[in-house]
Amino acid sequence: MAGAQTIAVWTLLLLACGSLFYWAVVLYRVVITVIQLPTGRDGVVLADGDHRESATRSTAVVVPAHNEQGVIGELIASLRSQDHPDFIVVLALDRCTDDTARVAREAIDGDERFEIVEIGACPPGWAGKVHAVYDALQRSMRAADAELLVFVDADCTFAPTCLRAAAALLADRGLHLLSLLNTLTSDRWFEWFVQPMAGFELMRQYPLTRVNRAGPRQRAFANGQFLMFDAEA
Numbered sequence: 001m002a003g004a005q006t007i008a009v010w011t012l013l014l015l016a017c018g019s020l021f022y023w024a025v026v027l028y029r030v031v032i033t034v035i036q037l038p039t040g041r042d043g044v045v046l047a048d049g050d051h052r053e054s055a056t057r058s059t060a061v062v063v064p065a066h067n068e069q070g071v072i073g074e075l076i077a078s079l080r081s082q083d084h085p086d087f088i089v090v091l092a093l094d095r096c097t098d099d100t101a102r103v104a105r106e107a108i109d110g111d112e113r114f115e116i117v118e119i120g121a122c123p124p125g126w127a128g129k130v131h132a133v134y135d136a137l138q139r140s141m142r143a144a145d146a147e148l149l150v151f152v153d154a155d156c157t158f159a160p161t162c163l164r165a166a167a168a169l170l171a172d173r174g175l176h177l178l179s180l181l182n183t184l185t186s187d188r189w190f191e192w193f194v195q196p197m198a199g200f201e202l203m204r205q206y207p208l209t210r211v212n213r214a215g216p217r218q219r220a221f222a223n224g225q226f227l228m229f230d231a232e233a
Contacts, residue, residue, distance in 0.1 A: 026200045033208045038173075040180060043165030046172050054171035055164040059087040060146035064132035065154035069099045076107035076114070078157040084164050087113065090143055092136035094119045094128055115140055151227045156182055166228050176233035179222035181208075 047055035061079065065072055072091075079089050093101055093116060101118065108114040117136040122128045133151060137143050148167060152158075159165075170178040184195045206221035213219075 023200070026204050029207060030200060030203050033203060036209055038169055040159065040162065040165045040169075043167075043169040043172075044161045046168035047161065047164040051168040051171045055168040056085050057147040057167055058145065059084060059148040059150060059163055059167065060140070060143040061087060061089045061150045061152060061163070062092060062133055062136055062140075062143065063089065063152055063154050064092045064094055064129050064136070065096070065100055065104075066094045066128065066132075067096050067098045067100060068154040069096075069103045071155040072100055073103050073107040074157050075152075075154055076104060078159075080108075080111055080113075081160045082158060082163050083160050084167075087163055088142050088146070089114045090136045090140045091116045092119060092132040093117065094132035095122065115142065147231055149229045149231050151224075151229075153225045156225055166226070170228055170230065176230045177222065178228040180226040180228075181223050182225055 043055075063072075063075065076089075076091075091104055091114065093104070096118075101116065104116060108116075117139050119132055119135050122131050126134075137149075143149070148170070150163070150166070166178055166180060169175075184191075184199070202221075206219045208221065210219045211221050
């Protein structure tokens with residue numbers, strides 16, 4: 001019996017050490033990524049400096065939303081506070097059955113930079129979110145003229161300099177697509193544990209430092225919560 005217990009203890013100890021080593025490697029990769037890749041704050045510096053003109057290219061922000069009455073007001077408030085001089089927002093309200101439309105209109109409060117497109121159905125063969133974005137772009141009266149297209153989730157909020165900073169980073173790095181990793185918020189205790197682990201695992205599977213590499217070591221990755229495209233691409 002004592003021998004079996006000893007084996008079990010050593011097995012658990014080895015598993016614990018292996019797990020600790022694994023997460024240490026993941027943490028190392030995350031730290032390297034944070035050091036090597038630019039941030040939104042770097043974009044603010046570029047927007048106020050060398051890329052002042054590029055940072056203010058005309059921009060259309062498209063927000064697909066399905067039953068987002070609890071969060072869409074905060075998103076709209078953050079977009080209205082943007083310091084970008086030339087942008088519009090298209091809200092693609094996809095088959096909403098709650099008060100999303102009412103909350104959105106109240107938050108917009110007559111701001112002419114905002115446009116609401118209400119979508120009543122999703123055709124067969126389409127994913128709802130993809131169709132909402134496509135339909136909104138097709139029906140929008142002003143999005144076609146934008147030089148940059150930005151697709152964001154309805155449960156995000158923006159720092160006032162976000163659009164200018166992202167546009168400056170896009171220009172500085174010569175990209176046609178820029179994706180930002182947002183700062184996660186935690187309202188419940190378990191989110192403090194689950195969200196970091198999920199983020200670490202994504203960075204392990206898709207190292208951000210390999211996104212733009214050529215060849216077999218490339219690992220394409222983008223965060224669907226914020227996608228900025230050059231419209232010409």
